Amino acid sequence: MSTPAPLSTPSPASPAPLVWWRRWWRKQSPSRQDRFITLGPLLAVILFLAAVIAAFGYLRIEEIDREQQAVKRDVEYAQQRLRLRLLERQEQLMRIGRDISNKDVDIEEFMSQAESLVNQYPELLAVTWVDSKRRVKVAYVSASANAAQLRGAGEQLKAGETDGTYGLARDLRQPVYSRPLNPTDSSDYNAPTLQILIPLDDQGRFGGVIMGEYAIDGLLRFGVPTEVTAKYAVTLVDDKNRVLAGNVPPPRNPAARLLPWTDDAAEYEIPVSPVGNGLLIRAQGYRASLGVVGSGFFWLVTALSAITVWMLLGTWRHTRRRVQAQQALISETNFRRAMENSMLTGMRALDLQGRITYVNPAFCQMTGLAESELVGRTPPFPHWPEAEIDTLMARLDDELHGRTPPAGFEVKVKRKNGELFDARMYVSPLIDPRGQQTGWMTSMTDITEPRRIREELTASYERFTTVLEGLDAAISVAPLGSEELLFANKLYRAWFGGEVSGHMNLIAQAGVPAAAPTDDALDAVDGLAGFPTDTLTTAQTENAEIFVPNLGKWLEVRSRYLTWVDGRLAQMVIATDITPRRHAEEQAAQQNERAQTASRLITMGEMASSVAHELNQPLTAINNYCNGMVSRIKSQQISNEDLLVALEKTAKQAHRAGQIIQRIRSFVKRSEPNRTAADVATLVSNAMELADIELRRHNVRLSHYIAARLPQVMVDPILIEQVLINLMKNGAESIEQAHMPTARRSVELRVVPKTIEDQSVVEFSVLDSGKGLSPEVMGRLYEAFYSTKAEGMGIGLKLCRSIVESHQGRMEAENLYNGDEVVGCRFTFWIPVTPLLSSASSATDNVAIT
Template structure:
């Protein structure tokens, strides 16, 4: 046995390829096996068609290569024939040139030789003798030459006519061919030509050229063999690919050249020697047959292969749809079985005789009986309670005869354990695929828990209704967009407004709650719920408003809230509470507050009475002196009219001063309704200082002030703000008086500046004194009613000042001033917010609102 030969045991152990393939095939699913069985023939047909196409392509490539070789040989043969013909004419012209250079030929002999040469060779159109100065000495022109080739004796050649060839022949002293020249005739035709210039030598000097004009079309017709022109489309082209002579074949599709089996003809081009690359001969073979690809055999094989592929694809698609239908059927069956097993509703099928033929797991779970215990049973069934057999038998009879209500019916069912529960049954006919009824399908739902919840909800609703009926507020609910339906109204609402929805709508309208009621015309163009809350209804805020209802002669506080009603509609709930007693109490409090303010001003003026009397005594004394002086001087006739006028003016000025003091005191103490207007801060401070300065002078206290420039106007009652300032400055003077300070330290400072406090623009008023400040006990009770540190004080001054400031949405504060640990004074500060300027109508409305709220 060889060293590396496998043993029989190893050969038997290694599985054969066929066994491996069989093992792999059995592991595949049936659908995958069907797919492979279908795709196998399809792949074989595709491979066969690819082999046929490859074979035809190879044959076509071989054919094209043979045609290309034949074209190349024929073009090279034609190029050699054309070259020999040009060299023969060149040799003949060179012979004439030598005779001319040797003076052996005169003009007449030159014409004779040129005529013989032109008549013998049709492609030669003209032979000319040109001297060294480009002048034509003599020329013979073929009768078939074009007008541009006719040259007369003595004519000067232009440089463009020779295309630089004349100078090249002069320099090289060799025959030179020009580039192909294309001249346009008068009739519009283009005549391509070719020049050959043979230089003349006169004892070593250049003496001109012998120029021969060739017709390129004649070169093609007489120089290319007819056997070549019969097989190919032969053309002469220049180096710019412009066709000079020959027949141009029809253009071919460039994309066809990319396919090896396309019907593109073979072509070949080569330069014409000895002209050079300026003239090329090109040949393109005519397409005389459709080739191998155009044969009927190729198209027959292609059509049969395509038909086979199409049929195999159709079979594969049909098989695939069948497999998909089978999979869908299996999935649907599994889904329905899973749905029946997982549903909580019990299903029971009866035949026409009332025998149970099917139950689902849910029915078995409800009754506690197994499927084998139920299927095949007849009435009475084991899940019927004994005490209701007669009733259930009647129900079964109605069920078998189709007399059950569409909404189902309630029954009592007994479990295997003996427990009774409530259920609702729905019955529908059972129809087979042929449309015949085979029995009845009954669905059973356990309603024990829903029934218990419904009973609890009913009891809860009764309790809730009892609570709402006993409220001291009117509660009503109406759907949005409806003016005829009232969803709920409690007892007090019905007592006030009856059962009509008009009361609900009137409360909403008077409270100013925005509600959009969509119309039929605007449903498509405008959002009918515009203005309603976009948050969750449970988080929507309640809107409050206080209104007066003339029909009830009551003040009501109306609160509204959006909610979702039990039927899913958006509704609005309104709660109206009677606040008439509270409003009356607020009005009484406002009236008492106003009286207290007036009393405070009277008390302040009473305390300032002596100072005011002293202030009035000065102008009255001056008036008395002026009058006595004028009387004395009039009696003595010692006064002129001018002096009398001056004295009277001074008397009037003092009287006006006394009147202003009295008018200011009268306006300050006069009881009037609160009147908030747009007021100038500087004017308010000036008026307050004018009255307070009288009291400050009585206490020998110096008043200094700082009023910032360009202070904004504020919306206040100026008399009340003046009362606050006067009270604070008077208290500061009294504090200094009690401290018994020397005259140098007896001063009160008033500062008015704009500031930003609590993110709003305000005007701050500060009154600083140099007294002994406030003790901690006084600081805690400073604004307490009827608390005062003065023996004769009433304890209502600072209380009223703080109420006035807060009624203007401001704040008042007080603090001691320190120099180290020593108290050197006290500062009272209050600020009033700067409100936007209002119009007169808005200001009047604001005053009425403040009055109704009981704010002075």
Template structure:
């Protein structure tokens, strides 16, 4: 019988996991254990916080519901009181209107009106006064309650005076219907509410009003239902929220109002409809319930929740501390392992029998053997050189015996490839947690490269010493505040010996700040005063030129501060013999002085014909005067007065000729440069007199302008006059060579104050109308022995610029243009003002000129 195979039974498929739950499981398993612990601790805390929030929300909701019900009750009762108040006002208005109709009919006289008013006021206590006013605003009759203030009483025959009553009177007259005025207060009296009912005569014309005045206090007391007054604080306020009647509730405490679960006091405002928005009825509910804060359930739930949160936070903090301690331990182990693997110092541990138990990665890298090959070895070790076995065995025995060397020791080691290297080893005992020594820790550093660098430094130091010894300058270094000499080269020792006296002498003569050795002066002055405050690397060196009589030499002294190798602040002084250079400079200065004198002689030589012509006039006049006087004396035709007048004229011409000769002599006289505080007007006057001779010969007009109150200049006046005369003469020659017509032959000299680079000074400018300067001439204008004149020597302008620059001034030249045509040339030079100082200015200037 054939058996029919049964189909295999499929295993039931696992229940499908919802997608959000599967995502949550995957995310949770992907988090590290520390994050899982933190999240597990946050879940109970979050649950407690949510529970507390739910309780607070429920309490707040119940409180809000209660407040809403109370507000609805206040609104309802306030509207009910407003209706009652409105009905009472309508009743009083109707009574006043009946009284007005009786008055309008003409059947009522003032006494009867007063009686009716008295009856109404005594019957209805809210009435305060009822007044009859005619169309002329005159009070006909009035009756007031005894409680009305005197300032509010109205007497028969008086006119209306207050503006509010007058306005309501006019409005009632215009509308011809009852009009309520806004509540008004007169002085300190209680505010009143007025009702104006118009009076109409038989012809239908306005005959006045009957004015009734209400007491707002009485209206509130008798018009508001007693049950409303019992439950609420009812008040009447005006449109500006000013209290008119009633007693409001005091404001709640500020701290209570700031609590988030408190609600505002229930209240409602409605306008009194007959009066309008000017009178508002306000009702405020009295507080009867203790509120949320007074609820014991609230405090119980809050206390339990706070305790739960505190315990959860304490548990979470304790767990967090344990996790932090665990993480710190793991981090410390990783840090020590990483530090051990990253340092270049080799570490080796020997047990008490000399067997290697541990080596770090740096030791393996340094020797070339692996950790497995080194751990377990005994002496002789594979990294020992064969030639040093005996010395290293002895060193190992000393190590195991505890004979350590302070500061380590140097040995030679062998790499796996057979190369040797120098190493320094330090030994220290290895102590276990129980205080027992278990071995020796040895640290090894490769010092092959430091040894090589040390040898190179020694060679470099030797070369440096050789170079300093061979210098042709004296080099010395001395610490501040001491007579010790730290370094001196060969030339210094030849000049000053091996003591610091020469160093201090150079510093003192050069005027370089230096500290005085301590203990040599009783003054309480800081010995380091005057040293540079900047870092020594950025301090500028100081130069000075001094003369040393003991050596008979001029020395250029350069000094600067530096930190010596031992950390002390020291001063380096380099002295160079500059005696040949100073002699050359003195010779050059002497040559410059002679060149200046030669230039003045050349200038006067070029002006010789002009000077002769200038002298010819006074000499001819003297000759004529003398010849005339002789002839007249011989003929006995002259009187004493005429003779005296002729002699005076002769003397004047002789003085004129003498002044010309004296001025020329002073100009060409060779003299030592002498810088003094000179008057600019006198310099310009002397220059114009000298140059005027040449300008008049060439028919050139000279005009000059000197600014008023110019300060004095620290200059040599003869040299400045030489520059001005040279520039004026060149200007006249340029005009003459350009063959300008007579009306264009002008030279102008201007002297004005001017600032250059924020430094005050005086500028001298010479402007001419000549042919100007060509571009190639401008480039070589101040070049020595370059001249545009066929007979010129080419030292005039070069010497002028040298004179101006020796006075710390500047000189420049430029062409003047009229469109594209050259209309002349302008030469100008600027000299700075003399700085106020003592009499050492002249001596310094003279020293510079001589040097």
């Protein structure tokens, strides 16, 4: 007899999941266990409701799929029937076309066959015979057609009537269907139509087409089976989704599209062959069932599930309120512990006898001692330095008796490794729930780093103050809109005292804009509050040179806006004594004026022989006129009229000689620079009159072009004339050195207005036909005492550029080329119409740059 087997033999791995589940469950907090217990039934109800909805949805999707298959099958059947009907009409029209090509059908026979087709098939509106030139030979139109289909013999087809299919049929020589002609495409048609064009063959040539026109509505009514139109809303649409024929079903309820299975209206469309994608047949099923939303059983299950969920939520809220008190207590405890552990301030509690009863982690971290090494200890404590024990004992006695200052006190504290650091302590009493004091709470903060930073800031401030006090410039800072002096260095106080009036006077004399004090300043309110200051504080420094009578000094004043340490917008002024520099500039101006006078004298010395020759002509004329008059008076052969004419000519020649002498005197006369509004044409004319003498001596032709209506310029006419004369004389000498032939010995002066860098200027150009400037000469052109002429001093062009730049202008030189050959040189300089004179340059208005 065999031993019966045990009823169940559990495998070693079977209890493992259960054991794991129990361990995980016991590790959860009571609140989490309550939450899981509540969420279990809620999840079960939600899953049940989801399963019911999924079942309904699956069944509905199956039903929709069957309906979709049915509508697809019926639409394809209707499309096949419509295709067969179109092919039959196509074949009949092609038969007529073949008879016409074979000359077996005349116009009367065509009309008879067309009438038979149109009367037999209602969807066929018209049959038209069109020749190769798009002219209608004959057409038969149904009585139901509109006026647009009526065409007379010889009438030309319009380009839009066949929608481009006429040319396609002519090229392919095959039957071609046109796109549906919709009333929205052409105003000539009242209803959508479809055309078929059958090409005709005339002994191998294109002989025209047979055009049949279908009513698309007739194709739908007579081509689609009635059993299909009874079940579906059948429409014929074009490729732009426009309905051409049929009834459009009413729009569906948007709410029915929330779920995919609630969209229960089956729909299918397919192109109509052989027309192509231009004509589609579409069928949409009528909604016959109520769907999932209309099912009463579905709503019953939903309502029961909602009630169950509501009850479970109510139970969960009740359980949650019960757990909230426990959670609040745990959260408060954890919060206080976390706050205590995260504090950087050390906390130490003493009882009334001075024994340590509590220290926080920050206190242990500061001293490097563990909590066990501090709690329970009595004075002296291990974190007291040996050298400070007596002082700290006195401090502890004051602490235990409540005599510590409210602002705290500073002490030295020793770490476990023997390192000392500075700390500040604050003391407050400890009160128990009965209102009795049980000890003292001391907070300790490490102030070693703040003290180091404060000492560094103090040293930095002292260095900053020492540097500013030692500067040889007066520095002051004052806020905008307030009569308050924020900062003034030693030199400012020596010049103006500690008053803000000196700062304001410097700003006023320098012409720097500053906001005047307002009534808001009296109420300690910033009058400029709210205005953007970035543009002012990032602006460049403004400079000005002024004379202060009270000090008897010339000062260079620089100012800029800055944001003060308290956030207010302030203005800093730096005043530097430039009196020695101004004296040096005045001496340099005098020396430059002497150099200019010497240059003019040198120029006139070089022109002396030409000037003598020029004066010889009027003087010789005067002598001849006087001798002639004396001879004729002696011989009594002159009348009063002839005598008067001779005297007028003599006076004219004397006046001419006087003008030459006067121009030379005014040119070489040493005078102070005097800028006036000068007429450009007069200035150029005077310069040409003097330079023309020298140019004629070198046998150089002078031509000029002066633009009309030139504006006046603020210049010293004598200085600008000197520049023009020097440039024209240099051009003549360059031509002389190049030994140019007479035909190429010319100097041209051009004066035109221009706009350079958004500034209106007058440009002066002197062009010569000399040998140009070599690269070496171009690099040293304006170098002092450098000259290419053996007798030259090398100061002419240097002075010319200095004169132009003193008028805020620029001078440049360039060679003129004809291909690779240098054919001359051009010197150009321009003078601004309204010179931009700074305050610094206004004092030395016409001083040349040396």
